[in-house]
Amino acid sequence: MDRRDFLKLSGAVGATLMGAEAKAAQSDPDAPEFLGVLVDTTRCIGCRSCEVACGTENSMLVPDVANDGALDNLRTTDEKQWTVVNKFDTSKGDVFVKRQCMHCWQPACTAACLTNAMAKTELGPVTWDGDKCMGCRFCMLSCPFDVPKFEYDSWNPKIQKCSLCHQRTSVGGTPACVEACPTDAIMFGNKRDLMEIARTRIYNHPDDYVHKIYGEYEAGGTGWLYLSAVPFEEIGFRTDLGTTPYPEFTKDFLYSVPLVLLGAPALLAGLSQMSGSSDEDDESEVHGE
Amino acid sequence: MNNSDTSPMNKTGNKLPGLFSFLLSQLKPRGSMFTVFNMISIPVMLAGVVILYIRFTQGLGATTNLSQANPWGIWIGFDVVTGVAFAGGAYIVTFAVYIMKMDKFHPIVRATVLNGFLAYMFYAGALVFDLGRPWNVINPIIGNSFGYNSVLFLVAWHFMLYMLAELIEFSPAIMEWLGWKRARRIAKGLTLAAVIFGVSLSTLHQSGLGALFLMAKPKIHPLWYSEFLPVLFLVSSVFSGISMVILESSISHKVFKMQLGPDSHRKLDEIIIGLARGAALALFVYYFFKALIFVHDGQWALINDGWGLWYLLEIIGFVLVPMVLYAYGARHRAVGIIKIAAGMSLVGILLNRLNISVIAFNWNVADVYVPHWAEIVVTLTVVFAEIWLFRFIVHRMPVLREPGKIGSPNRERELRSLN
Ligand code: SF4
Numbered sequence: 001m002d003r004r005d006f007l008k009l010s011g012a013v014g015a016t017l018m019g020a021e022a023k024a025a026q027s028d029p030d031a032p033e034f035l036g037v038l039v040d041t042t043r044c045i046g047c048r049s050c051e052v053a054c055g056t057e058n059s060m061l062v063p064d065v066a067n068d069g070a071l072d073n074l075r076t077t078d079e080k081q082w083t084v085v086n087k088f089d090t091s092k093g094d095v096f097v098k099r100q101c102m103h104c105w106q107p108a109c110t111a112a113c114l115t116n117a118m119a120k121t122e123l124g125p126v127t128w129d130g131d132k133c134m135g136c137r138f139c140m141l142s143c144p145f146d147v148p149k150f151e152y153d154s155w156n157p158k159i160q161k162c163s164l165c166h167q168r169t170s171v172g173g174t175p176a177c178v179e180a181c182p183t184d185a186i187m188f189g190n191k192r193d194l195m196e197i198a199r200t201r202i203y204n205h206p207d208d209y210v211h212k213i214y215g216e217y218e219a220g221g222t223g224w225l226y227l228s229a230v231p232f233e234e235i236g237f238r239t240d241l242g243t244t245p246y247p248e249f250t251k252d253f254l255y256s257v258p259l260v261l262l263g264a265p266a267l268l269a270g271l272s273q274m275s276g277s278s279d280e281d282d283e284s285e286v287h288g289e
Numbered sequence: 290m291n292n293s294d295t296s297p298m299n300k301t302g303n304k305l306p307g308l309f310s311f312l313l314s315q316l317k318p319r320g321s322m323f324t325v326f327n328m329i330s331i332p333v334m335l336a337g338v339v340i341l342y343i344r345f346t347q348g349l350g351a352t353t354n355l356s357q358a359n360p361w362g363i364w365i366g367f368d369v370v371t372g373v374a375f376a377g378g379a380y381i382v383t384f385a386v387y388i389m390k391m392d393k394f395h396p397i398v399r400a401t402v403l404n405g406f407l408a409y410m411f412y413a414g415a416l417v418f419d420l421g422r423p424w425n426v427i428n429p430i431i432g433n434s435f436g437y438n439s440v441l442f443l444v445a446w447h448f449m450l451y452m453l454a455e456l457i458e459f460s461p462a463i464m465e466w467l468g469w470k471r472a473r474r475i476a477k478g479l480t481l482a483a484v485i486f487g488v489s490l491s492t493l494h495q496s497g498l499g500a501l502f503l504m505a506k507p508k509i510h511p512l513w514y515s516e517f518l519p520v521l522f523l524v525s526s527v528f529s530g531i532s533m534v535i536l537e538s539s540i541s542h543k544v545f546k547m548q549l550g551p552d553s554h555r556k557l558d559e560i561i562i563g564l565a566r567g568a569a570l571a572l573f574v575y576y577f578f579k580a581l582i583f584v585h586d587g588q589w590a591l592i593n594d595g596w597g598l599w600y601l602l603e604i605i606g607f608v609l610v611p612m613v614l615y616a617y618g619a620r621h622r623a624v625g626i627i628k629i630a631a632g633m634s635l636v637g638i639l640l641n642r643l644n645i646s647v648i649a650f651n652w653n654v655a656d657v658y659v660p661h662w663a664e665i666v667v668t669l670t671v672v673f674a675e676i677w678l679f680r681f682i683v684h685r686m687p688v689l690r691e692p693g694k695i696g697s698p699n700r701e702r703e704l705r706s707l708n
């Protein structure tokens with residue numbers, strides 16, 4: 001039995017013991033396709049209508065787009081804004097990139113969460129539940145895209161991140177940002193359709209795009225997909241995240257837990273038998289009779 | 290103990306008022322309050338309480354330098370991750386004494402278990418200060434929301450179960466203090482089971498602390514990240530725990546001299562030499578793993594910059610050197626050298642755990658985390674509070690002293706005089 005088989009076996013034992021199979025959102029051909037969004041950065045004009053729409057829809061900060069000059073600095077999403085647009089000075093001129101939670105296929109944040117507060121819904125959006133979250137911030141530590149943000153200045157802090165407008169998409173609606181985009185730079189749909197559209201665009205305009213769809217495989221694949229005219233490193237994306245779904249990194253350890261819990265006590269009991277009985281005199285330690 | 294004993298229930302039932310005044314009488318401080326330790330620790334602890342009040346009313350941002358890029362600071366990196374490695378001694382010593390029946394280590398077993406229990410209670414307990422929404426801490430405990438797939442879930446549960454195991458291991462001392470003989474015998478009978486359970490849990494949560502960082506792969510400097518972090522954490526918890534036991538028992542033997550028998554000093558030296566052998570071996574295994582990973586991952590190119598030097602300092606200065614010192618000390622029965630080795634190993638553990646959780650974490654990000662002074666005060670508060678409780682217990686319960694010298698007879702007498 002080699003290591004893989006051994007791990008598989010222990011995994012099966014583990015799953016039975018713990019009553020919960022480590023639920024992998026593996027590619028089951030019949031499974032419904034998760035929802036996602038395709039961002040074509042060649043179409044984005046940097047108007048930031050999506051930021052305004054997101055803030056309004058989700059009662060977060062609504063930026064003063066005309067006056068805040070925010071495009072002059074590189075920003076990250078924060079505890080006040082779930083999405084931001086950045087301007088990059090690239091070999092092909094200015095490129096605008098909208099960022100938000102990637103809604104991973106197999107998210108690190110949900111695998112990290114010990115209360116299931118962070119959870120992947122059936123349709124695909126990854127959402128946060130304040131009644132469950134205990135604020136440990138392990139989701140922040142684990143997310144490869146550094147997405148979840150924490151309200152450090154509140155006694156009752158929330159984790160803030162894009163929910164793919166769960167309140168709208170769960171009833172068949174469209175995310176607020178997608179609806180607000182004047183140039184169709186962002187398109188909402190399921191991943192299979194979006195991948196097809198993205199591939200078609202690259203096929204029809206091979207000189208306008210790098211031949212890569214960011215999000216197809218990154219960190220095991222994400223719900224949000226990006227097209228770009230320049231290499232993705234130039235527009236602020238990490239290309240060293242690998243294609244392994246992040247929960248895989250802890251799977252070996254989690255599988256070994258039930259094995260150790262079963263095996264170690266037996267081993268220790270055996271050892272203590274073998275090493276004979278201790279000459280520790282129980283009664284001699286009690287006095288005052 | 291013989292059959293003429295009345296049952297503990299009746300006994301305690303009749304003497305409850307007596308028990309109460311006994312406990313009250315035990316609260317009186319023993320010895321002078323004006324020691325150097327008290328003079329330092331009391332103001333720090335008072336400041337810590339004020340800071341915690343601010344932290345719980347105004348949020349973590351008011352008293353910490355945590356940020357969106359650095360979600361975990363020293364309250365996790367030192368208090369929990371390092372503190373639990375330091376507390377590994379309890380599972381090592383109970384394994385040696387109760388499983389391997391190495392009776393030589395018996396005299397230190399109670400103090401070590403007490404220390405381990407208190408360390409978990411305070412250091413793992415300090416996790417609550419760091420939780421943004423601590424009122425929801427019951428969710429993963431009472432089971433309305435189990436995140437089975439979370440490493441943190443397993444670590445949290447193993448912490449709690451392990452504390453229970455250690456409490457059972459220590460409980461005979463509590464029963465002796467209270468003079469509950471029958472209860473003591475029951476507790477004593479549970480010891481082996483508690484030890485077996487406790488050692489198993491320890492291997493899992495010591496390695497689990499390493500597994501916490503497995504998903505932070507893109508954020509930790511490659512010299513410190515490895516898919517074998519769980520194994521490295523487990524092996525290093527062995528020498529970390531042993532080193533702490535060596536230092537802690539040396540200090541206790543000085544501070545609590547009056548409780549110890551005449552030849553306890555010589556016995557302690559024997560124990561320390563035995564522990565040093567174990568530590569040298571564990572350090573060797575750890576160093577070997579580290580070297581294997583280094584060669585296997587082809588990390589030569591990484592040691593040319595400041596991070597590389599910092600890494601070499603940790604591995605050579607605080608793993609290899611203490612390993613040699615331990616081996617030398619054990620061989621030549623040089624207890625002084627062993628104590629130096631113990632101190633250096635602990636520095637090595639501190640460096641390693643802080644590197645992974647804080648220093649080499651987000652090494653590639655501009656936003657550098659340096660702890661706020663208030664974070665340090667709270668950390669010291671936790672450490673001092675643990676030492677206070679440890680001292681309180683050692684002064685009252687039979688932890689270090691030879692059983693029978695002081696202890697139950699006094700208790701019986703006190704009870705009698707109170708009634
Ligand atoms: S990008 Fe981060 S927060 Fe969003 S689903 Fe993936 S792991 Fe979770």
Ligand code: SF4
Binds near residue numbers: 128134
């Ligand atoms: S901070 Fe909340 S959502 Fe994030 S891992 Fe912890 S409990 Fe889960």
